[in-house]
Amino acid sequence: MSEITCVIAEDEALLRDALIEQLAGIWPELKIVAACDDGGSALEAIARLRPDVAFLDIRMPGLSGLEVAAALTEASPKTQIVFVTAYDQYAVDAFDKGAVDYLLKPVAAARLQATVQRLKARAAAGAAPDAALAALLRQLGGALPPVAKAPPLVWLTASAGNEARLIMVDDVAYFQSDNKYTVVMTPQGEALLRKPIRELLDALDPTIFKQIHRSTIVNLRAVASVTRDEMGKGVMRLKTRPETLQVSQPFMALFRNM
Structure with a gap:
């Protein structure tokens, strides 16, 4: 199979490095062209590089993975999106109803293997993300559980x-x-x-x-x-x-x- 390009966006360095290592073992022909630690950097990298695949952490500093994905419908519409999330059942039902992949943290090897197989199949078929992504973004946009953090800077x-x-x-x-x-x-x-x-x-x-x-x-x-x-x-x-x-x-x- 020809080379497939990828951008990874994950703000936690250990998790980002672990995902890169897992992908190297499961998908050696995958070329990671950028690894980003915040949503804004991810959006600009994906818009500039137009990768085949993007792994997006849902929670990142600045833009969330959902906001990045929404912007990519214009900036890089052919990029296949895989969301990475620490949240379980609130999102799993929504993901399973759509044609959009997700990974739960910590990423299990078997789940990643299945996701890679689906991505390869879509890439071989030349399939582009469809309306399922837009529907999923609308469903999840207001459903993210609150994050415990300090009050905004005054x-x-x-x-x-x-x-x-x-x-x-x-x-x-x-x-x-x-x-x-x-x-x-x-x-x-x-x-x-x-x-x-x-x-x-x-x-x-x-x-x-x-x-x-x-x-x-x-x-x-x-x-x-x-x-x-x-x-x-x-x-x-x-x-x-x-x-x-x-x-x-x-x-x-x-x-x-x-």
Whole structure:
């Protein structure tokens, strides 16, 4: 069989490495072209590489596996999706009713072998994901059990020159990655937060703060409009800042209702 490409998205390094090792033994002709540890990176990698298969953890920092899969209907529609989940019966019934594969953590070798066989068969037949995926996403979208985590971040301390500023998170227009640090943009100016943007993904309220690029998180309350250019990328205008922000093409699917 010809080479089949794959992207793996799992935020826990040990589980990600274990899945890679299992796949190497069961499916040696599979080529893993990217291994990602958050949803935004996964979405951009899959949109860029257009792999045959993607293994998506349902719970990831930033975008969930379900959000990534929903965006892939535009960004990489031929990619076969396999969801990886730690949740059992709440989702198993839904998965079993659709033509979408899932794996429960920890991944059992027999289950992975069966999944690989189905993926190979679909690849050989040239089958693409169908309406079953869209139906499954609608069913599971509001059914994920809550995750026990700290309340969303309310304020933060960032530096501006020699000054340390206390900034209310609601006042932030957007966050922009700057190597190991993060630039915090407010109506009053910018400040530097001494932590990488990835550490903010799980600390912010996901109903208010959304990724529009792997290096940018925007406050939806600060957004005035989003328009799509001729290349399919988005241009976002803000209420409180004069500059516009670029929404990378795969992320535009997340803004259909804006």
